[in-house]
Amino acid sequence: MLFNSFPFLLFFPTVVIAFFSVPKRFQIMTLLVASCYFYMAFVPQYILILFFLITVDFFSAQAIDKRNGRERKKFLLLSVLANLGILFVFKYFNFFNANIVALAAFLHWNYSPLLLAIALPLGLSFHVFQSLSYVIEVYRRKYKPENSFLTYALYVMFFPQLVAGPIERPQNLLPQLHLSHDFDAVNARKGLERMLWGFFKKMVIADQIATIINPLFVDIPENGPALLFLMALFSYQLYCDFSGYSDIAIGSAQVLGFHLTENFNRPFASRSIAEFWRRWHISLSNWLRDYLYYPLIFSVERKTKWTVYYATFVTFALIGLWHGANWTFVIMGALHGIYIIVGTVTEKFRKKFSDFLGVTKVPRIRHAFQTLIVFWLASLSFVFFRSENIRQAWQILSHLGNGIVGFNIGNLKGFGFVGKNKGLEYLMIIVMEIVQSFQEKRGTFYIFDDMRKGLRYAWYYALIIIILFFGYFGEQAFIYFQF
Numbered sequence: 001m002l003f004n005s006f007p008f009l010l011f012f013p014t015v016v017i018a019f020f021s022v023p024k025r026f027q028i029m030t031l032l033v034a035s036c037y038f039y040m041a042f043v044p045q046y047i048l049i050l051f052f053l054i055t056v057d058f059f060s061a062q063a064i065d066k067r068n069g070r071e072r073k074k075f076l077l078l079s080v081l082a083n084l085g086i087l088f089v090f091k092y093f094n095f096f097n098a099n100i101v102a103l104a105a106f107l108h109w110n111y112s113p114l115l116l117a118i119a120l121p122l123g124l125s126f127h128v129f130q131s132l133s134y135v136i137e138v139y140r141r142k143y144k145p146e147n148s149f150l151t152y153a154l155y156v157m158f159f160p161q162l163v164a165g166p167i168e169r170p171q172n173l174l175p176q177l178h179l180s181h182d183f184d185a186v187n188a189r190k191g192l193e194r195m196l197w198g199f200f201k202k203m204v205i206a207d208q209i210a211t212i213i214n215p216l217f218v219d220i221p222e223n224g225p226a227l228l229f230l231m232a233l234f235s236y237q238l239y240c241d242f243s244g245y246s247d248i249a250i251g252s253a254q255v256l257g258f259h260l261t262e263n264f265n266r267p268f269a270s271r272s273i274a275e276f277w278r279r280w281h282i283s284l285s286n287w288l289r290d291y292l293y294y295p296l297i298f299s300v301e302r303k304t305k306w307t308v309y310y311a312t313f314v315t316f317a318l319i320g321l322w323h324g325a326n327w328t329f330v331i332m333g334a335l336h337g338i339y340i341i342v343g344t345v346t347e348k349f350r351k352k353f354s355d356f357l358g359v360t361k362v363p364r365i366r367h368a369f370q371t372l373i374v375f376w377l378a379s380l381s382f383v384f385f386r387s388e389n390i391r392q393a394w395q396i397l398s399h400l401g402n403g404i405v406g407f408n409i410g411n412l413k414g415f416g417f418v419g420k421n422k423g424l425e426y427l428m429i430i431v432m433e434i435v436q437s438f439q440e441k442r443g444t445f446y447i448f449d450d451m452r453k454g455l456r457y458a459w460y461y462a463l464i465i466i467i468l469f470f471g472y473f474g475e476q477a478f479i480y481f482q483f
Helices: 006-021 024-040 044-066 070-106 124-139 149-157 170-177 185-218 224-255 273-279 282-298 305-323 327-345 347-357 363-386 390-397 409-415 422-442 453-470
Strands: none
Touching (some): 070 124, 327 347
16 A cells, blocks of 8 residues: 555544544554555555564563573574574575576576565565564563564554664663553644655655656657756655655654654765665664674774774675666675775875865855765666666766766756756755755744744645646555565
């Protein structure tokens, strides 16, 4: 069931009414049943996989808490193997097998491939990471194991963030599941506002951009300015699609009285790639920082700068692989690792060069230049995210220099970037950035709360009208559903 679908418009208010109508002791069960129904609306039988992992992790955590020494590690290993094993079979088996086939052909080995004709369960990567965070926190004695199987099942299955996050930690979500929740009008209003903003990002910006650029990824132009425009638009499509999902997830949870982790914080305002990852898909980057990057650093007795570089590169390569079973995703992640390493190595030189040019005396210009560089570095990496294979990505990157000389804006008309309603689409991106800049400066999403009620409701009505008149109403899946 897609957030941007008519069934969800019926499902969500029904769940809200049922949740606040039942006795408090039945609220967990009500949400769990609703979450199961939500997930089964996609591929019903895959809920069995989810409950298999829920059962393994629930009892593994219980066993870990009751044991000491190596016994604890055995049950941690059981949980890790179960989760990563399921993830490998459904997401990576065919990828690794295809690479073995290619290697065998290169070495003239006789190898008969076995390919699995199975679909990836929706959101499996998110479920696995959220489950593992719980078991690891119990293993590290940072969180006591949950005693209620139903409560733990809801921790994994909670429908707002079930398919595409944010990836929650037990310390944030599980305590909230133990509270009884009464309807709160302010929470509901704020949650609905957040949902509206998510629908605006998804339907007005992301999905409308898709109608412009999708044909160009089928028939790739060989014009540099057009390709640069294509890259920039896809960056905004990806951001608005994924952050729009997160906004709807956070907002729908807030209507029910739950507070989920923030997942985005204006990433295109970043002045370095390291800062970009503190603002982009925050729950994933924090997860890998805590459970992969730091363990890699501290696993080495004598830590050097090369240890940091190694841990950085491995972490970001695995961020890429987490996204999908394709070398394009690995390259995307590896590029970000290289960006950060090169940025660290050249930091002193870049500062001296900026001082030499006198740019440091004009910080606004320097900050704008840094932001622009980060945006285009991210956009370049997203070419690999969007491309079906490395060949297609190279086809785009190898033609970026074509047609730069003699370029004028009229050249873009033939590629569908200029025309009816296109200017409105770009205006919506500017509006979004302006609103987000105010949100960041004021340190809150709800920038209209301190203003007169009339102005606040004018903002709500404006969003609704813009969505109704300019939104894309085809049921276009969120990009991150594939992960």
